[in-house]
Structures are given as C-alpha cells and as structure tokens.
Amino acid sequence: MDLNEMLSYGFMQRALIGGSLIAILCSVLGVFLVLRRLSLIGDGLAHVTFGSVALTLLFRLQSVYMTLAVIPVVLASALGILKLAQKARIYGDAAIGMVSAIGIATGVLLASVAGGFNVDLFSYLFGNILSISSSELAIAAGLFVIVIAGVIMFYNELFASTFDEELAKSSGLDTDRINAVLVLLTALTVVLAMKVVGIMLISALLILPAVTALQVAKGFKAAIISAAAIGVGTVICGISVSFVLNLPTGATIVIINFVVFLLAFALRGLLRHS
Template sequence: MTFLDIFQYGFLLRALAAGSLIAALCAVLGVFLVLRRLSLIGDGLAHVTFGSVALALFLRFQSVYATVAAIPAVLLAALGILRLAERARIYGDAAIGIVSSLGVATGILLASMAGGFNVDLFSYLFGNILSISPFELGQTAVLFVIVCLTVLLCYHDLFAIAFDEELARTSGIRVDRINAVLVLLTALTVVLAMKVVGIMLISALLILPAVTSLQIARGFRTAILLAVLLGVLSVVAGIVISFLANLPAGATIILVNFTLFLVSFGLRKLRK
C-alpha cells in the first residue's frame, strides 16, 4: 500500500478531517491553559468524561450519541472546578484532582454495575479515531467554528488574563466570565477529543503542541499559529504512520507530538 492509497478510504478521510480540527482546537486552547497553569484541567475533565460516557452506555445510549450525552456533565464539572477554586479556596490543581477522582470513581462503579468494561468503553479510554462517524465529524466542525469565533471575540481579554489575571481584573475585564468561557470550551473539546487519542491521553494533546510552540515562538500570536500547525501535523502523521504500521492511532499521535517537542527543545538550546 502506498501513501496515496490512504485517500481512497472514507473512514480515513473522516479521521484526518476530524483529527485535524480537534488538534487545532486543542492547540489554541492549550496555549491559554498552559500560560494560566491550568493545563491539567484537560486530564481532570477527561476523567469526568469517562464517568459520563460510562453512564450513557449504562443507560443503553447508542455509542455514537454517548458523546452528546456526556456534554452536560462535563460542562458542569468544568464550572465546578472553577467554583471550588474560587469559593472553597482550593488551589486549581487540588480542585481538578477532586473532580477528576469523582469522575473516575463514578465510571468504574457504573462499569462494574453493567458487568464490566465493554468494547465501546475501551474505545473511549484509548481512542479509536478510525471509527469517527459523519455525525461526530459534523459535531467537530460546529465546535471548531464556535471556538474560533469565541477566541477571536475574546482574544484581548484572554491574552490579558493569560499573563496577569490581577492586572486584567483591575483593568475592568470580567475575569470570572472569561475563565468560565475558557473552561467550557475546553470541556467541549475534551469530549470530542476522546475519540482521537482516548480519555487517557487527552491532556497530552492539549499540552504538547502548546508547550512545543512556546519553546521557539517569538510572539503570542505566532505561538498560537505554530501550535495549531504542530498539532495538525502530529495528528496527520500519527494517523498515517499508525495505519501503515498497524499501530494504535492515539498513542502514535502523542509520540509524534513528543518527538516534535524534543526537536523544538533542541532548537531552543541551539539558538541560545
């Protein structure tokens, strides 16, 4: 099989399209999350997604609609993390840990009640990008448009909060509202990204392209654009390599991401 033969398969084209859109979303949001030191929120929300999907499958939802059923719970969990950090005076990482452990415990309990882990639940845990349906591709495209428009409209506020939250607050920026928008968009992205790399690896898709671009970019907008480019490149390369070498797609995508990080780290050292 040659490289061009890949484009004859409809499921691969859907995987490439959905994976590229989700990688772009994760890269854009990841830059803001890394600078806000909220990068692990993706991991926490992924665990909540696990519990939500387990509940949807326990209630006999069809697999293709499990992501839709998980969205409300993950959105509430994202807001819950913010409220715990603000009202209960808990540090952000501790709030993420509380919500994350609750999501995992719920998922394990429901899986046990349902008679154990089934194939559908494992596909969400470890990713199955080649099984993305046209419906899920449509979901991803809609979310991509929503996130891009929101970031464009709130760009200056997001930029200010990313570097100095207190200064942004004293400048009249509605910090609480912008924080809520950021975590809600992240929650939606996490729900869709679980089919790309799996619940266990979502945080890497949020963190690695952002951290890689911040190693070598000389400006904030350049960092965002470079993160998008690296994220999309890693997904496309990961899917192609995994298909040709018969490897797990999600894990391959993350390893390509890590390789790009090592290259950028080496370039930064050489530049110094």
C-alpha cells in the first residue's frame, strides 16, 4: 500500500490531523509537567474523567452534554490535586494517586449501579484514534487553539515557575495562579482528547515526547519545540505503521515513542562520551 492510497482515506486524514494536534498539546504541556514531577497528572485526571463519564452514563446523557458535564468535574479535580499538594502537606504524586483512585473507584461503582459496564465507558479507556469523526476533529482543533494560546500567554511565567517556584515568587509572580493555569490547561486537554485517543495514549503523550526531548534539548524553548516535533512525528509514524501492519494504533504509537526515547538516550550517552 502506498502513501497516496493511505492518505486518500478520510478516516486516515482525520486521524493524522487530530492525532498531531493532540500530540502537540500533550507534548508541550508534558515538558512543564515532567519537570515539575507532575507527569502522572494526565493519568489521574483521565481516571477522574472515567468516573465522571460513568456518572453521565447513569443519567443517560447524550454525548455532547456528557462532555459538557464532565469538564467542570475534571477541572475541579485538577484544582483539588493542587490544593491537596499545597494545603494537606502531601507530595504531588500522592495527591494525584488519591484523586485518580477516587475517580476510577467512582466510575466502577457507578457502572455497577447502572447495571454493568457499558461499551461507551470502555471506549474512554482505550479510545480509537482511527475513528475520529469530523465533529471530534473540530473539538480537537478548538482545544488546540485554546490551549496553545494559554501556553503562549503564560509561557514565561510557566517557565519561571517550573525552573524554581521560590525564585519566581520572589520576582512577584503569582505562582498559585500559574500552577492553576497549568493544571487547568492539562485537565481541558485530557477531557477533550480522551474520547479520541484514550487514557493510555494521553498519558503516554504527556510523558514520553517530553522525556525524550529532555535527553537532547539544549535550552528550554528547544525542549518545548523538540517535544512537540517528537510527539507529532511519533503519532504520524505510529498511525501509518499500525495501518500498514494492521496493529492496534494507540499501542503502536506508545511503542514507537519508547523506541525514540531509547535512541535519544543512546545519543545523549554518545555525545557525553565524545
């Protein structure tokens, strides 16, 4: 099968465009999250989304209303993770773990009350990037514009606060507000991208391109740009390989990301020795 034939399919075009947009968002946010040791927040928030979706399914809400109902719950949970880490004197990873466990437990309980697991609920867990509809692509594009605009507006403050929060505070920056902006942008990305790519891929795209970029990047801006390029490259590569070899797309993207990470890790070692 040649490239032209692959690109002639509408579902492939949508998958490549939607996947690339989500990859850029996750990779850019991932650099900030990984450096702040909040890399699992995507996983935690995805589990909260899972619980919230179960709730909406219990009330038999339609898909559009479902997303609208889930957004405030997940945004509130994101702020809850921050508050837990700041006020309850527990580390960020423990706060994420708590909220994540509560999210998934709520989902399972509600699904059980509703009379068993629903197929729709599982589609949120695993997603299917090849089945992105035109309306989902439009949502991904809208999300892309909002989140990228947010990152650009707050870029220098996010960078300063990620580098050293106390120094940023001593410069008069409102680090609480900056932290809230970061987790809210992440929460928005997770909610809207989860139905498209699933929990596993969101979590992988938040972490893997960022850690790969951090192996080789010389500078903060370079790390952000490299992470976005790696995210897009691996998603396009993963979708294409999975299509040609008839493999599960999400899993293929994750494995390709890991291979690229290993190559970057080896390259870093070589550069250090030379």
